[in-house]
Amino acid sequence: MAAAAAGATPGMARKALFTTTTTFLSSSLSRSRRGLSCSASTAAAPRIAQRPPELLRWVQREGGFVHPALRVVDHPEHGLGVSAAATDGDIPSGDVLISLPGRLPLRLRRPAGAADAVLMQLADQVPEELWAMRLGLRLLQERAKSDSFWWPYIANLPETFTVPIFFPGEDIKNLQYAPLLHQVNKRCHFLLEFEKEVKHKLGSVPLEDHPFCGQDVNSSSLGWAMSAASSRAFRLHGEIPMLLPVIDMCNHSFNPNARIVQEGNVDSPDMSVKVVAETKIDQNAAVTLNYGCYPNDFFLLDYGFVLTSNPYDQIELGYDGTLLDAASMAAGVSSPNFSAPAKWQQDILSQLNLYGDGAILKVGIGGPDVVDGRLLAALRVLIAADPEAVRGHDLKTLMSLEEKAPLGPAVEASALRTVLALCTIALQHFHTKIMEDEAILKGEPPLTTELAVRFRLQKKVVILDVMQNLGRRLKMLSQDKFTV
Numbered sequence: 095m096a097a098a099a100a101g102a103t104p105g106m107a108r109k110a111l112f113t114t115t116t117t118f119l120s121s122s123l124s125r126s127r128r129g130l131s132c133s134a135s136t137a138a139a140p141r142i143a144q145r146p147p148e149l150l151r152w153v154q155r156e157g158g159f160v161h162p163a164l165r166v167v168d169h170p171e172h173g174l175g176v177s178a179a180a181t182d183g184d185i186p187s188g189d190v191l192i193s194l195p196g197r198l199p200l201r202l203r204r205p206a207g208a209a210d211a212v213l214m215q216l217a218d219q220v221p222e223e224l225w226a227m228r229l230g231l232r233l234l235q236e237r238a239k240s241d242s243f244w245w246p247y248i249a250n251l252p253e254t255f256t257v258p259i260f261f262p263g264e265d266i267k268n269l270q271y272a273p274l275l276h277q278v279n280k281r282c283h284f285l286l287e288f289e290k291e292v293k294h295k296l297g298s299v300p301l302e303d304h305p306f307c308g309q310d311v312n313s314s315s316l317g318w319a320m321s322a323a324s325s326r327a328f329r330l331h332g333e334i335p336m337l338l339p340v341i342d343m344c345n346h347s348f349n350p351n352a353r354i355v356q357e358g359n360v361d362s363p364d365m366s367v368k369v370v371a372e373t374k375i376d377q378n379a380a381v382t383l384n385y386g387c388y389p390n391d392f393f394l395l396d397y398g399f400v401l402t403s404n405p406y407d408q409i410e411l412g413y414d415g416t417l418l419d420a421a422s423m424a425a426g427v428s429s430p431n432f433s434a435p436a437k438w439q440q441d442i443l444s445q446l447n448l449y450g451d452g453a454i455l456k457v458g459i460g461g462p463d464v465v466d467g468r469l470l471a472a473l474r475v476l477i478a479a480d481p482e483a484v485r486g487h488d489l490k491t492l493m494s495l496e497e498k499a500p501l502g503p504a505v506e507a508s509a510l511r512t513v514l515a516l517c518t519i520a521l522q523h524f525h526t527k528i529m530e531d532e533a534i535l536k537g538e539p540p541l542t543t544e545l546a547v548r549f550r551l552q553k554k555v556v557i558l559d560v561m562q563n564l565g566r567r568l569k570m571l572s573q574d575k576f577t578v
């Protein structure tokens with residue numbers, strides 16, 4: 095593999111982080127392209143000082159194991175990845191592929207000195223949901239050291255990430271999806287504020303206690319560290335996120351051929367982390383792990399990629415009586431009553447956590463359930479006029495789309511038509527049509543535009559798939575094929 099920064103010394107590469115990322119969340123992403131038919135050598139983001147063979151040697155020297163048939167290779171669309179070599183034969187299922195002793199994972203540790211204590215104080219200011227920033231601080235601490243134990247690992251990390259906090263403003267707008275825009279804005283805002291807190295805190299810390307060896311840290315370097323952690327860390331048994339050298343070179347698949355196993359407690363000295371072949375791994379095949387069964391929002395926000403045909407992708411909606419009244423009226427449902435439910439309906443909505451204090455109003459359309467069970471149950475219950483008919487059913491039945499018309503075909507048809515109308519409303523929130531998105535993608539736009547457009551296109555595909563599915567169900571209802 096070509097060494098992208100062959101001439102860079104650790105010192106030079108470290109210095110680069112803290113002196114070139116002075117613009118807020120700047121990156122070269124907007125100019126770089128990931129062409130749809132690009133050659134393998136252009137796919138991966140540039141590395142701090144790319145030398146995967148040294149990384150593998152370091153892991154082995156420190157008591158780890160990398161299966162001799164494995165290589166770090168450039169994947170045309172996924173960046174670097176771990177693959178079985180073309181010539182060493184298949185790897186049988188059950189074989190250990192990679193093994194790391196407990197000292198190789200990089201994670202937040204109990205303070206071992208004043209600098210660590212300052213780092214922990216900074217980490218404590220980060221909200222739990224941004225756990226990646228806490229681990230990122232630890233990564234920055236090691237990146238700043240001239241003699242870090244983890245340098246062979248850090249050297250091979252990407253210099254840039256394709257997560258939306260680094261998108262140019264135009265491409266953030268291009269996402270056209272409010273829940274994700276909200277998350278991106280929240281993260282950008284956090285980074286700007288946290289930069290101030292870090293600078294304030296470190297302003298009074300003596301050099302010997304400085305967690306970043308006296309180097310300046312700004313929102314861009316914090317963003318780099320947070321993205322490195324969110325896109326590469328694993329949470330195993332202990333739920334403590336860790337960066338796992340070499341293991342974090344494995345790319346994602348929903349049908350993975352390998353899995354991670356943690357042996358021993360996270361704090362015990364004999365803890366180890368292994369990747370084990372889940373199936374036979376053919377020569378030349380990529381070793382893949384499942385990062386989780388999540389919607390594309392998660393993959394784009396934390397990992398910087400968008401999956402086509404993601405079975406877990408969904409549209410997020412706010413459960414809102416006025417919106418539901420509008421949708422059901424558009425669907426021709428007579429006298430909808432969503433904004434003023436009767437007392438017995440309020441009770442059921444409370445049980446669904448859609449009413450009262452502490453209600454969780456986010457509901458989803460799409461994914462394996464097609465329609466969020468809570469939304470479906472609420473629609474069925476609010477459309478049904480007869481409390482007795484509803485009381486005969488438990489919540490599980492009311493929440494299941496597979497339960498054929500539990501409250502009768504008329505209620506079911508109205509509920510499904512209301513969801514169809516919600517889908518139409520959701521589609522209208524996008525400013526572009528699928529065909530326009532496809533035309534933009536054909537023009538091979540810059541990488542960040544490509545990601546934003548593919549993201550919104552996939553959301554529209556989810557909505558259309560749900561509409562098709564519900565259309566089929568309505569047709570069957572009208573043909574009276576359901577057992578009522």
Ligand SMILES: C[S@@+](CC[C@H](N)C(=O)[O-])C[C@H]1O[C@@H](n2cnc3c(N)ncnc32)[C@H](O)[C@@H]1O
Binds near residue numbers: 138172345396399
């Ligand atoms: C844990 S790292 C895997 C190694 C990474 N490819 C690299 O070059 O270092 C996760 C990153 O790999 C890329 N990636 C992994 N699986 C992918 C997939 N299925 N599709 C697209 N990109 C993927 C994304 O850039 C993601 O942030």
